[in-house]
Amino acid sequence: MKKRDKDKQLREFTPLAVILGMLIAIVFGAANAYLGLRVGLTISASIPAAVISMGIVRKILKRDSILENNIVQTIGSAGESLAAGAIFTLPAAFLWESEWGDSHYISYLNILLLTLIGGVLGVIFMIPLRRALIVKEDGVLPYPEGKACAEVLKAGEESGQDSSVVFKGLGLASLYKFLSNGLKIFPEGVSYEISAKNFAGTAVGFDALPALMGVGYIVGPTISAIMLAGGVLAWFVLMPLLHAFGSPELTNLAPSDLWSNYIRYIGAGAVATGGIISLIKSLPMIVKSFKDSINDLKSRDSSSNGDRLDTDISFKISIILIIVSVILIFLMPSTPVNIIGAIIIVIFGFFFA
Numbered sequence: 098m099k100k101r102d103k104d105k106q107l108r109e110f111t112p113l114a115v116i117l118g119m120l121i122a123i124v125f126g127a128a129n130a131y132l133g134l135r136v137g138l139t140i141s142a143s144i145p146a147a148v149i150s151m152g153i154v155r156k157i158l159k160r161d162s163i164l165e166n167n168i169v170q171t172i173g174s175a176g177e178s179l180a181a182g183a184i185f186t187l188p189a190a191f192l193w194e195s196e197w198g199d200s201h202y203i204s205y206l207n208i209l210l211l212t213l214i215g216g217v218l219g220v221i222f223m224i225p226l227r228r229a230l231i232v233k234e235d236g237v238l239p240y241p242e243g244k245a246c247a248e249v250l251k252a253g254e255e256s257g258q259d260s261s262v263v264f265k266g267l268g269l270a271s272l273y274k275f276l277s278n279g280l281k282i283f284p285e286g287v288s289y290e291i292s293a294k295n296f297a298g299t300a301v302g303f304d305a306l307p308a309l310m311g312v313g314y315i316v317g318p319t320i321s322a323i324m325l326a327g328g329v330l331a332w333f334v335l336m337p338l339l340h341a342f343g344s345p346e347l348t349n350l351a352p353s354d355l356w357s358n359y360i361r362y363i364g365a366g367a368v369a370t371g372g373i374i375s376l377i378k379s380l381p382m383i384v385k386s387f388k389d390s391i392n393d394l395k396s397r398d399s400s401s402n403g404d405r406l407d408t409d410i411s412f413k414i415s416i417i418l419i420i421v422s423v424i425l426i427f428l429m430p431s432t433p434v435n436i437i438g439a440i441i442i443v444i445f446g447f448f449f450a
Contacts (some may be wrong), residue, residue: 108165117153118169121146126281129177132149132308133184136324137368139177140315146173148263151253163254172248183208195426210429214422215446221418222447224409229389232407270307285296290352298340299332300352327367331360376449383448419443 108114125142133139150169154160187208194203230238278283288302313321336355339347347355426439434442 107164108160108162110168111165113154113158113160114165114168115172117150117174118146118172121149121169121173121388122179123171126176126180128308129180130184132312133181136312138312138316139181139184140312141174141242142169142177143174143242145263146170147246147249147253149173149387151168151250152261152264163250166250170250175216178219182215182219183212187211198411207429210425214425217396217418218443218446221410221415221422224415227409231383233389239244258449266311271310273307284289298348298350298352299336301332327364331356331364335363 121142125146129139129142147166147170150166150173154162154166154169187203190203231240277285285306286302286304288300290300332352336352339355339359347359350358423436423439423443426442427434427436
């Protein structure tokens with residue numbers, strides 16, 4: 098990295114960084130919401146946000162500060178994290194609403210407040226866990242994304258990272274989407290219902306989406322192969338079995354209806370089971386991290402040594418924000434729970450963080 102004057106103050110938390118970070122957060126938040134609802138997983142915006150930030154801040158605006166770029170990518174990646182939290186939880190609220198026949202729970206204001214409270218609590222919960230999971234576990238836990246993002250920022254600081262590839266990708270994907278969805282020149286996906294005796298009740302097809310290609314590249318061949326195996330199991334094994342041995346009601350269903358009414362619930366159960374197994378396997382680390390966090394809170398003021406990179410928000414402010422969040426959860430009409438329920442939500446939120 099370039100040698101700098103030690104007395105030189107670099108730009109960091111500036112209005113430009115906040116505004117640009119918010120714009121990137123909106124774009125990647127919308128993209129992640131779409132991807133999450135479409136394919137069931139999200140991608141991180143840290144690295145593309147860092148590249149886009151350097152392209153705008155360094156190349157266009159001619160501002161040279163790695164700290165300012167870091168603020169932009171931090172805000173940008175926080176937006177997609179909030180979107181992921183919303184799309185994996187709010188659909189349950191929609192189901193709740195349809196079950197009870199009440200339409201006042203879900204509104205834009207309630208969604209805004211829920212995501213705001215969830216985002217604030219997520220940041221607060223990581224304060225006591227930061228030292229245990231990041232500082233003390235440095236070199237043990239890999240954090241590949243965070244380290245890769247740091248290397249991107251440092252590479253841009255040294256030689257100027259080229260962001261043209263990111264913008265070219267955005268342009269090509271937008272053009273493809275416009276031609277397929279806008280002008281209807283070609284379909285995004287094709288499917289063919291199989292009528293063969295041994296595979297009746299199923300179909301084969303694919304979605305030719307640039308977003309899915311990008312997701313597959315990011316998550317890698319292993320996770321992509323697991324997802325493909327799940328699709329093959331569902332459409333070529335489970336659905337033909339249901340069609341062959343199920344009731345007459347099942348045999349009359351179209352493949353899409355069979356998937357919507359039966360198969361997707363099997364998939365949801367598999368996801369929930371995997372999450373529970375992962376949580377059980379992580380319990381020892383959770384308990385250890387909780388103990389270390391409590392011990393660190395007692396000596397937080399003396400351990401930072403005045404280093405701004407090792408100084409957290411005070412414990413009192415964190416407690417105040419948690420209490421305010423509990424009260425807001427209790428008062429919100431979209432979460433009809435009593436005060437004990439609101440406290441339980443916050444407690445479980447901490448352990449799942």
